[in-house]
Amino acid sequence: MPTLKINGISVEVERGASVLDAARFLGIHIPTLCHDDGLTPYGACRLCVVEVSNSNGNGRTKMLSACTLPAEDGLVVQTHSAKVEKARRLLLEMYVATCPQSKTIQDLASKYGMRQERLAPKFDNCIQCGLCVRMCEEQMMAGAIGFAGRGAKRRVSRPFDITSPLCRQCGACLYVCPVCELRCHGSSAESTLCNGCLNFSTVCFQSYDDAMCFLDPCHACEVGGPFRSDVPVKLSTVKSAQQEK
Amino acid sequence: MTDFEPVQLEALLADFEETRESLIPLLQEVQTQYCYLPEFALRRIASKLSVSLTDVYQVATFYSCFSLVPVGKHVVQVCLGTACHVRGAPRVLDRMLRDLKLGTPGTTQDMQFTVRSVRCVGCCGLAPVVRVDNNTHPNMTQAKVRGMLKKYRSKEDRPAGEADEVDDAEARVHS
């Protein structure tokens, strides 16, 4: 069984385990947005990056995602070094700007001491963590949703933008989504960084209207997801709410 | 488009092995034959290769060779590689779009031209270049755009071969 060192502590894990598993076994919390225990590791959100050096100790380190890194003999891992924390903070700055309405993201930003948002808010409904896509395919065995496009135009979608007959409206996609599971109302118009919602309780279902929801109509909020043709996506809702403030 | 298409598609499908690896070559073949990927073809290919439609759709929208909407008679590729960029390709593209009354790269209303930007066709020594169908036009300038488009637009009215010569002679006049 491979033995590796995480933050100075030796740990022995089963073959096939990831560094993320090993860290969790030690009770070390590594933040993730695209990881779920029941799904194939994806390595897309990059929040779980850790600093890795080999035991041969040439001093050089690499930043690798813990969720996809197999725990191998002799690995030396730092999960919260200054470099790692800085990287996570900067990533979170980008995440908050992309989806300021996600409570999950706002909470992580607070936790990592992010105190400044320099990027313009986008109010996107999606960070493309791919949890919904993998959930639909791997756990629900439906494969009704997937990615389409590339680069800046990549998005979660359905073939030809029509609900697939494979969709059973189970709602699992909504259930795993880190952006629409809880809504943060954001804060002042000056900054989209909230930092006040660490103790927020669940918000009213009414504010789910521009969630990344693939239910049509949504069973939970009964408002209709972004793909409902008769209800246009209300990207502006959050923005105008902010301006009113 | 005619009703014969599905028949053509079946003939085409028969040439490929029913494996996942055939997906991209098959889509390329369909793209060549139909000049775009019709929905019925994607659905048929998905069932034939036992690949989910979601996957087929993802592949079809990922690669830039594929188009889900019909393209024009002539495909105009304006190279925006680095060498072409520093030698003024963006201005050539702007001019072309303006001449064809297109806001962004796409297909003209009369379905004559589809303008695309392409990242490097490997003729950097002759930058900026524009490739129309299979002909490469070297050392493009804004002033040459109109004449070039006109030539292709009216090609069918002229005896075959004549138009090409005119252009090649022009192309060889290096600045």
Added chain:
Amino acid sequence: MPKLESIPDLEQLREVCLQSRDVNRPCLTVCAGSGCTASGAHDVIAGLKQNLEKLGLAQTIDVKSTGCHGFCEKGPVMIVWPDGIFYNRVTPRDAAAIVASATNGRKPVEKLLYQDPQTGERVLHENDVPFYARQQRVLFGNNGRIDPRQIEDYLRVGGYKALARVLGGIPGETIVEEIKKSGLRGRGGAGFPTGVKWEALRANPATPKFIICNADEGDPGAFMDRSLLEGNPHSIIEGMIIGACALGASTGFVYVRAEYPLAVEHLRVALRQAEEIGLLGENILGTGFKFRIKVVQGAGAFVCGEETALIASIEGRVGEPRPRPPFPVQSGLWGKPTIINNVKTWASVPHIINRGADWYAGIGTERSKGTMVFSLVGKINNTGLVEVPMGITLREMIYTIGGGIPKGRQLKAVQIGGPSGGCIPSSLIDLPIDYEELTKAGSMMGSGGMVVMDESTCMVDVARYFMEFLEEESCGKCFPCREGTQRLREILDRICAGKGKEEDLALLDDLGWVMKETSLCGLGQTAANPVLTTLRYFKDEYLAHIREHRCPAKVCKELIVYSIEPAVCDGCHACVQVCATEAILGEKKKVHEIDEGKCIKCGACLEVCQPKAVLVS
């Protein structure tokens, strides 16, 4: 041709090929690479043939189309053998004169000879042209001598000799050792030692093993792989067969990008010929070794140059990279051990086998061995492909080989290595070019694209150009690359429009850093390089945009104004005719004026104005 049953059969065939052609027989070889074809090479060939027919010389003088010579700027180029007279910028109208001179006392056609721009002297032979004189053409040497569609031509220049030696009984580990000793490093850009990679694959007991030739040359500004595939496909095939033999692979793939139709065609022809004479397939040269090569065409995605994305693409999936480890040598195509090497890496292999590892290791610098092919393009007099020993300085590249900057302008920077590379400023002109030095300067070798920029190039605009490119070409899987390229582009857009803030520079730096450190694959990790290097070397240019709302290179549209100098304008009306928005006022023969409100700053008037009356400020 009959199938070759043994190694002596191959040598016998080579003899037959050599004897079938008299070396002193006149031959007109015309470059028919993509560049020269675009400049009309096929018309030249047709013209030459016509003229020969007319004179009844079609049987005495051969016309041959060859691969790319690399000097595309001067295309179409051709050579008249046996004298080796080099002609450039040939047109079909010159055909008669060329034919006449080749038959009549062989006096060269003066006006078609290359003219040195500095001295005005005419140069007779290709090797004496300054563009070629400093080059060491190991990989490209045969491009101008052989017809890529004829395996006989490749055999005549000693092709498949290395393969014969290997099949003649060099054990796999010796070959790998030889490659290791030669110091050959991956020519795709990252520069990983090829021998070490090969050794790792050999050490993996799993079977079957696959080898892949990465010909997905996506870097804008680089076209050497295209040129080699078009001009000498057999050298790549030979390298791959040797590799397969050393590594125990049974199937190889060549992944070519779809934008290179001619390269695909030549490669397919070459593969068919090699198969026909038994150099590919079952029981190669009677040794029992079997190996096949398949051609896979890309479908238009820059990211497929990344090895895991390339594998995904061959498997029929979207070209999204996956995290490494496991590396392809551990688990690659269909989960099997796989080696991916660049076109030039494979093509180097036969040379190393033929001439020995020590010979190869003797070229280049301490850690970067051999020759490297660069495509020298942009604002430079001699554009084209250049093969030089590693360690040559930028100065030699630009001034000796490249012939300097046109129009007497000043060199500003050289962009090396495509979108993953960076901009090296003119102050580093004496930098020796090898893997380490380039990385230290913040750039990278990449696939060898070298885009020269002069004072009329805006570095902020160049950085923005690359972000626009990468925003489209990033696969979009991992967040820092997808979002980072968009954000960088957004900020650079702002700066180019004169609306930037000084804090933006720190933000660019931060975003660049986080992309570099956390992105999933090489594309994302290097995507910020164009921004980071321009920020490092050309900060004053960024500040000019931000503080003074001024674009020093006069490129950024929002920061420039077009006007006409009345004293210079001769009223020729040319600008009025090209203006797309009717923004130029004035009658013929009278001084014109630009209506600023209507002007869209497209620059068309500037291009056509003969007396240079159009000013940009």
